[in-house]
Amino acid sequence: MTTNGILLDKHIDFLANNDIMITVSLDGNENHNSYRLDSYGKSSFPQLYQNLKVIKDMYPEYFKRKVTFNAVLHDRNSVAEICEFFEAEYNVIPNISQINTVGIQEEKMGEFNKLFRSYIDDLKKVTNPKNINDKLFLKSPDIQSVSNFLIQHSGNYFKSYDDLVATNNDKNFIPTGTCLPFGRKMFITAAGKIFPCERIGHQYAIGKVSDAGIDLDTAQIAKLYNEYYEKIERQCSTCYNAESCFVCMFNIQGLNRERPICNEYTNLHSLKRRFSEIFSTLEENSELYRTIISDVVIE
Numbered sequence: 001m002t003t004n005g006i007l008l009d010k011h012i013d014f015l016a017n018n019d020i021m022i023t024v025s026l027d028g029n030e031n032h033n034s035y036r037l038d039s040y041g042k043s044s045f046p047q048l049y050q051n052l053k054v055i056k057d058m059y060p061e062y063f064k065r066k067v068t069f070n071a072v073l074h075d076r077n078s079v080a081e082i083c084e085f086f087e088a089e090y091n092v093i094p095n096i097s098q099i100n101t102v103g104i105q106e107e108k109m110g111e112f113n114k115l116f117r118s119y120i121d122d123l124k125k126v127t128n129p130k131n132i133n134d135k136l137f138l139k140s141p142d143i144q145s146v147s148n149f150l151i152q153h154s155g156n157y158f159k160s161y162d163d164l165v166a167t168n169n170d171k172n173f174i175p176t177g178t179c180l181p182f183g184r185k186m187f188i189t190a191a192g193k194i195f196p197c198e199r200i201g202h203q204y205a206i207g208k209v210s211d212a213g214i215d216l217d218t219a220q221i222a223k224l225y226n227e228y229y230e231k232i233e234r235q236c237s238t239c240y241n242a243e244s245c246f247v248c249m250f251n252i253q254g255l256n257r258e259r260p261i262c263n264e265y266t267n268l269h270s271l272k273r274r275f276s277e278i279f280s281t282l283e284e285n286s287e288l289y290r291t292i293i294s295d296v297v298i299e
């Protein structure tokens, strides 16, 4: 479960007793986290920090095994500062993500660009990249792309037992790398809107929870997904990345419009360039291949 952590003190007994894994959204120290406000407009950090302290004291084993963190990168923090805070406070490295760039209103673009930070650009500013990459491991974009490459092209990765026994001819490809709705996650906002995932723009709600009950029309959801797939298929059908795509269609600009454009579209030239970059990373870090193959567990 992903949570802002504000109500954790109330519900922690239930969560810990049922061994429920939680991901807490926290962007670092009080200043790093200052975009996150409570319903009164005040910093949510003191309450969250206190709640985490309570969990750590009351359920230390559970805290170690089942509590993870997601930090969002912006203009009030950096990858290095985030790592420093979490290592000192909780002895972990959190998952770090960029702000979603899809669905920003035109008139808010200036404000958005001011607070947006690119993960890759931020890492370039780090004084000791080897050290930070070692700490981040799969959370580092460079290492993540090598791991994705091995998943896509090593020939030893199977999404399911069905894939293990199916021949290539039996495979059907659904455009993009989008998860099927509720196949992995579900996200419900405080206002009751239902989404397939918390990383999706609010224009893509697929249902609602209210006092009247749950409004979820599966036939309508299937129709909607098929309409989106049809729009993007034109690009995917000639893309060199189509068989191993990780792109979520909800992160493609203009999915609601007639002709969405996927910026990750891969032609032969860009495929060669990507392979070349991956091979260079592997040549420079010869131990990386073995570490990923032997240590990475894909759930």
Ligand code: SF4
Residues within 6 Å of the ligand: 175, 176, 177, 232, 235, 236, 237, 239, 240, 241, 242, 243, 245, 246, 247, 262, 263, 264, 265, 266
């Ligand atoms: S990367 Fe290629 S296959 Fe994936 S969504 Fe974009 S165009 Fe389609």
